[in-house]
Amino acid sequence: MKKSLADRIEQYLKVLISRSDDKAIEIQRIELAETFDCVPSQVTYVISTRFTEKEGYITESRRGGCGYVRIRQSPPSFGEDDLEYIDLFAFLAELKQRQLLSNREAELIKYLVVNTCASLPGEDKRKINAAMVKALYNYFV
Amino acid sequence: MKKSLADRIEQYLKVLISRSDDKAIEIQRIELAETFDCVPSQVTYVISTRFTEKEGYITESRRGGCGYVRIRQSPPSFGEDDLEYIDLFAFLAELKQRQLLSNREAELIKYLVVNTCASLPGEDKRKINAAMVKALYNYFV
DNA sequence: ATAGTAAAGGTCAAATAAAGTCAAAAGAGG
DNA sequence: CCTCTTTTGACTTTATTTGACCTTTACTAT
Numbered sequence: 001m002k003k004s005l006a007d008r009i010e011q012y013l014k015v016l017i018s019r020s021d022d023k024a025i026e027i028q029r030i031e032l033a034e035t036f037d038c039v040p041s042q043v044t045y046v047i048s049t050r051f052t053e054k055e056g057y058i059t060e061s062r063r064g065g066c067g068y069v070r071i072r073q074s075p076p077s078f079g080e081d082d083l084e085y086i087d088l089f090a091f092l093a094e095l096k097q098r099q100l101l102s103n104r105e106a107e108l109i110k111y112l113v114v115n116t117c118a119s120l121p122g123e124d125k126r127k128i129n130a131a132m133v134k135a136l137y138n139y140f141v
Numbered sequence: 142m143k144k145s146l147a148d149r150i151e152q153y154l155k156v157l158i159s160r161s162d163d164k165a166i167e168i169q170r171i172e173l174a175e176t177f178d179c180v181p182s183q184v185t186y187v188i189s190t191r192f193t194e195k196e197g198y199i200t201e202s203r204r205g206g207c208g209y210v211r212i213r214q215s216p217p218s219f220g221e222d223d224l225e226y227i228d229l230f231a232f233l234a235e236l237k238q239r240q241l242l243s244n245r246e247a248e249l250i251k252y253l254v255v256n257t258c259a260s261l262p263g264e265d266k267r268k269i270n271a272a273m274v275k276a277l278y279n280y281f282v
Numbered sequence: 283a284t285a286g287t288a289a290a291g292g293t294c295a296a297a298t299a300a301a302g303t304c305a306a307a308a309g310a311g312g
Numbered sequence: 313c314c315t316c317t318t319t320t321g322a323c324t325t326t327a328t329t330t331g332a333c334c335t336t337t338a339c340t341a342t
Contacts, residue, residue, distance in 0.1 A: 116276050131258075
């Protein structure tokens with residue numbers, strides 16, 4: 001799989017974010033462009049296509065001298081308190097949107113939960129559902 | 142019965158898949174078309190007629206620069222033994238060995254099961270464990 | 283303070299690179 | 313001859329790369 005420039009920049013930024021303490025980085029567009037030997041707008045392109053709100057990122061920037069671009073990985077929109085009531089499938093969908101789970105993985109988990117629950121007494125289903133969501137939440141946060 | 146071009150391309154791809162580590166390949170449609178000296182849509186034709194979901198393949202693709210087509214062979218079936226007694230972790234290890242599960246996926250499932258079970262009364266654990274193994278088994282058949 | 287300048291980042295559209303679609307034409311077998 | 317599969321190619325959609333031009337901010341010299 002040959003990686004496009006955009007892919008490489010994306011990966012680079014994601015590594016930086018994952019290694020950061022607070023899941024946030026601050027870069028200079030021009031500097032990054034020089035690192036990858038490309039035009040600055042290439043960086044803008046990568047950020048606007050791969051670090052969208054939908055995928056769980058929030059960006060801010062400032063122009064002019066000492067300008068910067070800050071990318072923050074936003075925490076999941078569910079509070080920990082709400083966990084019990086969240087529908088598992090919705091949660092999986094969000095994890096997928098954030099590219100924390102592949103489609104295949106999400107499908108596998110769905111299948112697993114549904115089928116595991118299916119063979120158990122009805123009342124326990126909610127418990128398992130909640131426990132599973134909680135486990136997933138902890139795994140990815 | 143002389144082999145058609147489509148047949149030859151099909152065979153070629155299947156050899157590539159069988160030789161691959163993870164039963165998945167990534168090709169470029171144009172490149173393959175050049176190899177076989179045909180139009181690109183011929184490749185699309187082969188993929189859409191011979192690598193369908195029904196035949197056990199899953200495909201993904203991306204257009205544009207550095208585009209690709211990925212073909213994954215979805216898992217074949219296994220021998221039917223008495224499932225209840227297979228330990229889940231061992232079972233996961235076997236799935237991994239057969240390259241039906243990636244490492245990441247296996248770890249995710251372990252985490253999920255352990256943590257889901259953790260919050261439940263001890264007696265249910267075995268039930269869930271067994272149900273989970275059964276579900277996994279069914280998923281991969 | 284103020285005007286001017288340099289140093290960022292933003293926008294947008296063109297050029298290029300793939301893959302997808304669809305239907306017509308060509309071939310193979312019964 | 314009729315039907316089903318294969319082959320082709322024109323046209324469409326999507327993704328990436330590049331560059332020219334625009335806007336905002338900080339700093340500097342009056």
